[in-house]
Amino acid sequence: MSEIVRRIVRRWYHPSLLRSSGQYTWSPALQLHTSGTAMSVTQKDFENAMNQVKLLKKDPGNEVKLKLYALYKQATEGPCNIPKPGAFDFVNKAKWDAWNGLGSLPKETARQNYVDLVSSLSGPSSESSSQVKPGADSKQEGYENLLVTSEDRITKILLNRPTKKNAITTQMYHEIMLALKAASQDDSVLTVLTGSGDYYCSGNDLTNFTDIPPGGVEEKAKNSSFLLRDFVNCFIDFPKPLVAVVNGPAVGISVTILGLFDIVYASDRATFHTPFSHLGQSPEGCSSYTFPKIMGSSKAAEMLIFGKKLTAGEACAQGLVTQVFPDSTFQKEVWTRLKAYSKLPPNAMRISKEIIRKNEKEKLHAVNAEECNVLLSRWQSDECMNAVVNFLSRKAKL
Numbered sequence: 432m433s434e435i436v437r438r439i440v441r442r443w444y445h446p447s448l449l450r451s452s453g454q455y456t457w458s459p460a461l462q463l464h465t466s467g468t469a470m471s472v473t474q475k476d477f478e479n480a481m482n483q484v485k486l487l488k489k490d491p492g493n494e495v496k497l498k499l500y501a502l503y504k505q506a507t508e509g510p511c512n513i514p515k516p517g518a519f520d521f522v523n524k525a526k527w528d529a530w531n532g533l534g535s536l537p538k539e540t541a542r543q544n545y546v547d548l549v550s551s552l553s554g555p556s557s558e559s560s561s562q563v564k565p566g567a568d569s570k571q572e573g574y575e576n577l578l579v580t581s582e583d584r585i586t587k588i589l590l591n592r593p594t595k596k597n598a599i600t601t602q603m604y605h606e607i608m609l610a611l612k613a614a615s616q617d618d619s620v621l622t623v624l625t626g627s628g629d630y631y632c633s634g635n636d637l638t639n640f641t642d643i644p645p646g647g648v649e650e651k652a653k654n655s656s657f658l659l660r661d662f663v664n665c666f667i668d669f670p671k672p673l674v675a676v677v678n679g680p681a682v683g684i685s686v687t688i689l690g691l692f693d694i695v696y697a698s699d700r701a702t703f704h705t706p707f708s709h710l711g712q713s714p715e716g717c718s719s720y721t722f723p724k725i726m727g728s729s730k731a732a733e734m735l736i737f738g739k740k741l742t743a744g745e746a747c748a749q750g751l752v753t754q755v756f757p758d759s760t761f762q763k764e765v766w767t768r769l770k771a772y773s774k775l776p777p778n779a780m781r782i783s784k785e786i787i788r789k790n791e792k793e794k795l796h797a798v799n800a801e802e803c804n805v806l807l808s809r810w811q812s813d814e815c816m817n818a819v820v821n822f823l824s825r826k827a828k829l
């Protein structure tokens with residue numbers, strides 16, 4: 432083991448790098464305000480949702496209450512505009528983190544997310560709504576950082592960790608695989624992956640690398656390689672039409688797997704970034720095969736080797752994205768469209784997908800296995816370890 436590896440392993444174990452999320456108590460300070468500024472179409476839904484929160488029979492838990500608080504503030508006041516509370520002011524710090532974590536999420540999107548979240552907590556409502564609201568029908572339990580809902584024959588898998596830009600933890604990889612398996616067997620006809628808050632997803636959670644098993648870095652790399660292979664296989668084999676609703680910036684693995692989706696709709700706020708060389712890593716998600724095929728080898732090289740970040744418009748011009756929508760109408764337009772698609776005959780859609788993808792499957796599995804194998808050694812390289820340590824010690828961001 433080289434000196435740098437020893438240094439990194441020591442640092443991986445250093446407690447100052449391992450943060451805990453903390454526990455918060457439900458207090459009036461965390462409750463929602465009930466007055467809001469008047470806003471166009473969805474104001475009634477928003478007010479209904481605020482009232483529904485007060486009627487919830489079950490305490491939704493602190494994490495959800497912080498999300499509700501943050502979305503409420505974002506919807507009514509815009510991006511966080513108050514100074515960061517001191518580290519020992521736990522409750523206000525947690526609230527500030529939650530609100531600040533929404534970044535520049537537009538008010539309208541925050542209002543929509545607030546209404547969606549409340550309806551997922553309340554179950555189906557008898558009141559009519561002027562909006563298309565995915566996910567109000569039935570919420571599936573058992574996920575910590577996903578919100579999985581089904582309505583209108585659409586299963587929606589929402590990455591629900593907005594304060595960490597929906598970075599994917601080891602547990603989330605497992606949860607996403609479970610959710611995909613369940614969606615492949617439920618009575619929905621379309622499956623959607625999307626993100627909560629201002630990001631679609633910031634990729635692999637880099638703190639995953641801090642959890643080193645007794646077998647050391649090599650065992651960690653092997654476990655990660657197996658997990659990644661299984662994760663990507665779930666997308667390769669998913670039998671129903673799979674849609675990415677890219678609500679904001681997307682990084683790393685959340686971008687590479689887009690080549691395995693059937694449709695990719697993006698907000699004009701979204702960006703697409705695969706900074707693998709910067710991280711001492713290499714492409715995954717079958718992107719080493721799908722990207723050159725989709726956009727040509729030189730455009731793919733610019734993204735995958737040189738880490739060029741694409742705007743939504745550029746990603747659409749290069750064929751990675753199906754269509755770009757203005758952020759202000761993104762949710763409404765996309766869900767209206769998907770709701771219409773979900774009425775098409777399900778067997779025809781499934782069979783069409785199968786025939787489109789069938790000849791590629793074997794190749795995709797081989798590419799996936801090879802990419803995971805290359806990453807197995809990349810993750811043990813000094814280049815990769817330095818990049819991770821720099822991020823964790825806050826020396827580097829993208």
Ligand SMILES: CCCCCC/C=C/C(=O)SCCNC(=O)CCNC(=O)[C@H](O)C(C)(C)COP(=O)(O)OP(=O)(O)OC[C@H]1O[C@@H](n2cnc3c(N)ncnc32)[C@H](O)[C@@H]1OP(=O)(O)O
Nearest residue numbers: 594595596598633634635636637655658659683684828829
């Ligand atoms: C089983 C293993 C499979 C591995 C598969 C291989 C996958 C490869 C990849 O996905 S590579 C891509 C990895 N992602 C990154 O390198 C992104 C790192 N993050 C950033 O550079 C920035 O956070 C940002 C540009 C995404 C957003 O910047 P900003 O808007 O300034 O927000 P913050 O940096 O303050 O972020 C808020 C909060 O979230 C935490 N966070 C964001 N992204 C990640 C991440 N990928 N991993 C861990 N944590 C992340 C960030 O640290 C902040 O936390 P804090 O509030 O400080 O506690």
